[in-house]
Amino acid sequence: MKDAHVPVRNGFWRFFGPGLLFAGTAVGTSHFVQSTRAGAVFGLGLMSVVILANLFKYPAFRFGAHYAAATGNSLVEGYRRQGKFPLWFLFCVLIAADGFAVAAISLVTAGILKAVLGISLGMLPLTGAVMLVVGAFLVVGHYAWLDRLNKLFMGLITFCTLLATAIALPHVSWDFYPATAPAMDGKTLMFIVALAGWMPTAVEVAVISSLWTVAKMGGQKPDSGHIGRVLADFDIGYTGTAILAVCFVLLGAGVLHAGGIQPADTAPGFAAQVIKLYESTLGAWATPVIGAAAIAVMFTTALTATDGITRALVACGHALRGHAHDTAMDDRTKAYMFTLLGVLVAAFLLLSFFLQSFQAFVDLATSIAFLTAPMLAWFTHRAVFGPDVAAHARPSRTMEIWSWVGMVVMAAFALLYLKVAFF
Numbered sequence: 001m002k003d004a005h006v007p008v009r010n011g012f013w014r015f016f017g018p019g020l021l022f023a024g025t026a027v028g029t030s031h032f033v034q035s036t037r038a039g040a041v042f043g044l045g046l047m048s049v050v051i052l053a054n055l056f057k058y059p060a061f062r063f064g065a066h067y068a069a070a071t072g073n074s075l076v077e078g079y080r081r082q083g084k085f086p087l088w089f090l091f092c093v094l095i096a097a098d099g100f101a102v103a104a105i106s107l108v109t110a111g112i113l114k115a116v117l118g119i120s121l122g123m124l125p126l127t128g129a130v131m132l133v134v135g136a137f138l139v140v141g142h143y144a145w146l147d148r149l150n151k152l153f154m155g156l157i158t159f160c161t162l163l164a165t166a167i168a169l170p171h172v173s174w175d176f177y178p179a180t181a182p183a184m185d186g187k188t189l190m191f192i193v194a195l196a197g198w199m200p201t202a203v204e205v206a207v208i209s210s211l212w213t214v215a216k217m218g219g220q221k222p223d224s225g226h227i228g229r230v231l232a233d234f235d236i237g238y239t240g241t242a243i244l245a246v247c248f249v250l251l252g253a254g255v256l257h258a259g260g261i262q263p264a265d266t267a268p269g270f271a272a273q274v275i276k277l278y279e280s281t282l283g284a285w286a287t288p289v290i291g292a293a294a295i296a297v298m299f300t301t302a303l304t305a306t307d308g309i310t311r312a313l314v315a316c317g318h319a320l321r322g323h324a325h326d327t328a329m330d331d332r333t334k335a336y337m338f339t340l341l342g343v344l345v346a347a348f349l350l351l352s353f354f355l356q357s358f359q360a361f362v363d364l365a366t367s368i369a370f371l372t373a374p375m376l377a378w379f380t381h382r383a384v385f386g387p388d389v390a391a392h393a394r395p396s397r398t399m400e401i402w403s404w405v406g407m408v409v410m411a412a413f414a415l416l417y418l419k420v421a422f423f
């Protein structure tokens with residue numbers, strides 16, 4: 001069976017959702033912040049980085065959904081079958097990197113709330129309030145609420161962003177590489193690493209995506225039809241997030257870069273600039289609509305990221321202890337509740353130490369993701385081509401080669417970054 005699998009017909013909507021949850025996780029800090037900053041500072045000079053990052057990482061993300069659809073298990077199980085090291089590596093990444101991720105996403109969400117609603121509360125307590133609301137929502141609503149809310153908000157922000165980008169296009173300076181190539185000094189390289197690290201999101205989200213797929217399948221046994229529908233859902237979400245990443249670069253280039261406006265170094269300041277992007281292209285009438293959409297999407301990103309990281313930590317914990325459990329019901333267990341509390345408390349404590357520089361904080365979180373991506377992509381590749389996936393249900397030869405190319409490119413740039421940073 002090739003990668004095309006089964007046509008998308010009967011039963012597709014039953015599997016529709018995890019791909020948009022992936023998009024909801026991605027269209028947050030990496031798009032609102034990093035893509036817009038890239039366009040604002042470099043014009044279209046880093047557009048190639050955004051496009052190539054989406055291209056080279058695609059197999060690593062897609063394999064998460066593929067493995068879940070083909071086996072009925074999450075990638076955590078795929079990692080476990082490779083031995084203890086892949087599991088411990090994933091667990092450490094989730095602890096070290098994704099605490100920063102939840103903190104950064106919550107900070108951006110709080111910044112947008114402050115910019116749109118004019119809340120006078122300080123950034124640290126406001127971010128803490130965002131985390132409390134996210135935690136309460138996940139405890140009460142579980143996967144079903146998360147899935148429904150995300151579809152609504154992603155539709156709204158996609159429409160508004162495409163419209164704003166179309167209006168901003170005449171203001172974009174259409175100078176591409178190499179004419180617009182930024183000077184490759186240490187500062188520029190660090191930003192490129194930060195941009196690519198979360199473009200479209202961190203590679204460990206493939207594990208999280210597989211957990212959402214298992215939850216959506218609701219315990220149903222996998223078959224060939226599941227694979228086709230699950231992959232169609234993922235491709236819709238991934239294509240959408242890649243297009244939106246390009247749109248935010250164009251908005252940054254057409255409004256901020258063209259106007260000589262430097263990105264602000266505070267969460268509320270930068271959030272206000274993003275809202276102005278839409279206002280300057282769509283008009284003043286769009287400010288409340290975009291403000292509401294921006295709040296909704298960043299809140300959705302905070303929800304999806306926090307839920308996904310919590311699910312992955314719970315699943316890793318069970319796998320490391322050799323405990324069998326139903327990952328589809330993870331969000332209803334005591335382990336999920338306690339882990340969720342731990343994730344939010346850890347993220348809040350990180351913010352209390354790193355709140356002073358918004359850009360540096362986001363860059364640190366995305367750089368960690370950049371460095372760990374090749375290893376995680378390798379573990380995911382081994383899982384989907386491993387013995388627990390039937391030969392006829394594995395990805396096509398084209399996808400296998402594409403995956404190898406992506407891993408080599410990610411590893412090469414990670415080594416280059418380490419050489420420049422430390423040698």
